[in-house]
Amino acid sequence: MRGYRKLREDNTRRRRLPFKILAAAALAAGAGRLIWTHREAIGSTANSASGRLSRWADEQRDPKTYGSKTTEAPAAAGAAQAPDPQEIRTVPNASAAPAADAGPAATPAPVPDAPAEHLRTWYGVVYDLHTLHPIRSANILFYKDGLAVNSTITDQEGHYSIALARDGEDELSVTLQRPPGYREGLLEDRDPPLRERPPEDRMMILEETSDSDLEPVPLRCSPNAEVVQLDLVLVPVMKR
Numbered sequence: 001m002r003g004y005r006k007l008r009e010d011n012t013r014r015r016r017l018p019f020k021i022l023a024a025a026a027l028a029a030g031a032g033r034l035i036w037t038h039r040e041a042i043g044s045t046a047n048s049a050s051g052r053l054s055r056w057a058d059e060q061r062d063p064k065t066y067g068s069k070t071t072e073a074p075a076a077a078g079a080a081q082a083p084d085p086q087e088i089r090t091v092p093n094a095s096a097a098p099a100a101d102a103g104p105a106a107t108p109a110p111v112p113d114a115p116a117e118h119l120r121t122w123y124g125v126v127y128d129l130h131t132l133h134p135i136r137s138a139n140i141l142f143y144k145d146g147l148a149v150n151s152t153i154t155d156q157e158g159h160y161s162i163a164l165a166r167d168g169e170d171e172l173s174v175t176l177q178r179p180p181g182y183r184e185g186l187l188e189d190r191d192p193p194l195r196e197r198p199p200e201d202r203m204m205i206l207e208e209t210s211d212s213d214l215e216p217v218p219l220r221c222s223p224n225a226e227v228v229q230l231d232l233v234l235v236p237v238m239k240r
Contacts (some may be wrong), residue, residue, distance in 0.1 A: 003056070004036070014159070015196060018048065022100055024132060061106075063219055065095045070178055072075045080177065086240055092100075093160055098100065099218045100130065104133075104240070105131075105132035105134075105159070105195060106125050106126075106127035106128075106133065106134040106158050106195060107125065107134075107157065107158035108125060108231075109123050109124050109125045109157075109160070109161070109229070109231075110159070111123070111227060111229075112161045112227060112228075113224065114226040114227055115163040115227075116163075118165060118166060119163040119164065119165060119166065120163075120164055120165075120166050120169060120221070120225065120227070120228060121161060121162070121226065121228070122163075122164060122174075122219070122227060122228050122230050123159070123161040123162075123227050123228075123229060123230070124159070124184075124189075124230045124231040124232060125154075125157070125158045125159050125160075125225065125231050125232075126138050126140070126154050126158045126160065126176065126231070126232045126233070126234065127231075127233060128157050128232065128233075128236065129187070129194060129202055129206055129233050129235050130187060130196045130202065130203070130206055130236050131235065133158075134154070134156075134157050134158025134159075135154060135158050135176075135179065136154055136155065136156050136158055137153060137154060137236055138153065138154040138156070138158070138160075138176055138177070138179065138234075139151060139153055139176065139177035140152050140153070140154065140160055140162075140174060140175075140176050140177075140232070141174070141175050141176065141177060141215055142162075142164070142172050142174050142219075143172065143173050143174070143175065144168070144171050144172050144173075145171070148166060149172070150162065150172075163221075170218075170219065170220075172215050172218070173216035173217060173218045173219065174218075174219060174230070174232070175216040175217070176232065176234065179234070179239055180233065180240055181236060182210075182234045182235060182237060183209075183211075183214055183234075183237055184201070184214060185211070185213075185214025185215055185235075185236045186214060186232045186233060186235070187209070187214065187217075187218065187232070187233040187234075188214065188217040188230065188231075188232065188233075189231035189232065189233050193231060194217070194233055206235060206236070206238070209235055209239065214235065217230070217232070
């Protein structure tokens with residue numbers, strides 16, 4: 001009986017073997033098709049992980065060059081990572097201002113080309129009085145008789161440029177749609193620019209600026225000017 005049972009089990013295994021081979025082949029084909037379909041995403045993820053690991057290895061070999069303070073390898077691609085503390089901008093004694101870029105200090109805007117004869121171009125940079133960081137995606141509004149008649153948006157470096165008709169331009173004033181964490185209104189940057197002054201001077205201005213100092217800035221320039229620079233400064237809200 002034992003021999004007969006073993007013989008029957010062997011026959012059953014032999015009959016099932018082709019089906020197992022076919023099933024394994026189908027699974028392999030499906031996996032290959034899935035990998036081929038998503039090959040670009042898989043390659044991008046692998047390259048990203050490889051790049052981070054290479055960067056981490058370079059930082060361990062030469063921490064002075066990269067300014068690295070971490071001793072742990074970066075997380076694998078797709079894993080959740082804690083935010084870098086250096087990317088979180090904090091303003092002492094001031095509320096958060098998420099519209100400010102946490103990168104380098106603001107730089108002067110490039111001079112645009114001269115506009116058509118009946119137009120005048122206004123350009124400049126908008127930045128934070130305390131941190132000097134540029135204010136990106138800020139909505140700059142041009143008012144006449146209490147009504148907004150024109151507007152423009154700053155780019156990622158806080159720069160803006162807009163061409164306005166010269167007729168009636170002297171009746172316009174400029175302000176900015178207040179981002180969170182900033183006081184209503186703004187300051188016109190003068191010569192020398194605030195970003196070139198010592199931190200203690202800017203802190204004094206930050207503490208002593210009144211609401212009347214933050215009224216809309218009138219557009220003023222020489223009648224013959226074709227391109228006029230007008231840098232604007234936002235004042236963070238101070239916590240009392």
